[in-house]
Amino acid sequence: MNNIILHELAFQNDVRPSPFCWRVRLALEHKGLDYSTLPAAFTAIPKVAGGGHKTVPILEHGDGALADSWAIANYLEDTYPDRPSLFGDGGAQGPGWTYALALHTWIQPAVHFPALKVVVLDIYDRIQPQDRAHFLDTREKRFGMSIEAFCAGDLNEKVAAVRKALEPVRAVAKERPFLSGAAPLYADYIVAGFFFWCRAVSLAQVLAPDDPLTPWFERILARFPRIAQESTRTWQGP
């Protein structure tokens, strides 16, 4: 059994929101691998793939299962060295790898967190009913306040803060077709995962039509037709 199965977070109507799961999907497509995906509710994650994992994505492959998007990306790179590299020339010893790790570390506090203030109530509406108590409990502990208090404030100002936070990658998108230069690498997928998440969970327009990141995101969609199709399907519902 060498099938690859990606276990992903699922909301109502099988919407797949997780930015980390989208990174792995893009990595699988980049490597040209066959894979299938399976949905998991938040509260079902501990039982997925034999159990023992706290978060998705979880990648099942052969007899093993691995969680954490960054670990999975490195696993795919090491396991399929003859497929197109996720990190470019130099592989895990070159700047494509370190750039990806820097963005991986940067994006969650700098971008995901302020974006949560835009979308957290939408997320609450869209998660599966059995996940609601768990979601409220864990998020209110993390934020130190109710989710309503966490996302208080003017929507336009909150969206503007997210857009401003994206400036380091926007500066690149102004100058090159992809965030990794002439072609996309895993660094691109880290940022693309964020936008797949945004459009899966909320109608708030984090990515403005005139943002230089918009044509970049469209290039990502054009490059990965399966993902473009499945992300649109899940976004708009069945």
Add this chain to the structure above:
Amino acid sequence: MNNIILHELAFQNDVRPSPFCWRVRLALEHKGLDYSTLPAAFTAIPKVAGGGHKTVPILEHGDGALADSWAIANYLEDTYPDRPSLFGDGGAQGPGWTYALALHTWIQPAVHFPALKVVVLDIYDRIQPQDRAHFLDTREKRFGMSIEAFCAGDLNEKVAAVRKALEPVRAVAKERPFLSGAAPLYADYIVAGFFFWCRAVSLAQVLAPDDPLTPWFERILARFPRIAQESTRTWQGP
């Protein structure tokens, strides 16, 4: 005349503080180029290299002169394609270039700005006397308050904020010898320039001995002996 002259900001005792000038020095060393440097006070910059430039670094080469560290790095890469690349495989079309541009865009608001709150009074003490009125005027306009008000607060908390802001590159330093992987590239020099600035202008310990960035910075110093020597000399005074 093909001599390369780098015009740098100079404080009292010929201390060279500018993080942007250090980036260019490191780029010149990386390319293995001969160069000399000349000091300029803040208020002398508009007259440097024939005039017309508002900021240092200013690179004079042949009949031309060019300001802006990022423009200069690209000029050096284009002018000396047979020397070691500042951006690695793929050059200006690869992830070493986009990584550098992302860090270039990220570091000034995310790191330099909070660090200014630590060092701005030290800078005021160390700039050349003829620069003081200009410095106060431009900074107080930029900050919207006096420099004393700008840097109010607990020193330890301000230093902690800078250290926290460095997390994206610290994560890389934990995993690889250089911020660009196995060998340093211009992305490394952008961050190194920040630390040359810190130690040139202040005794505040932004870089803690147990920070994973410390052995990385020591590797940079070990790789560029001329810079290691000249940055220490100017830091401690004549």
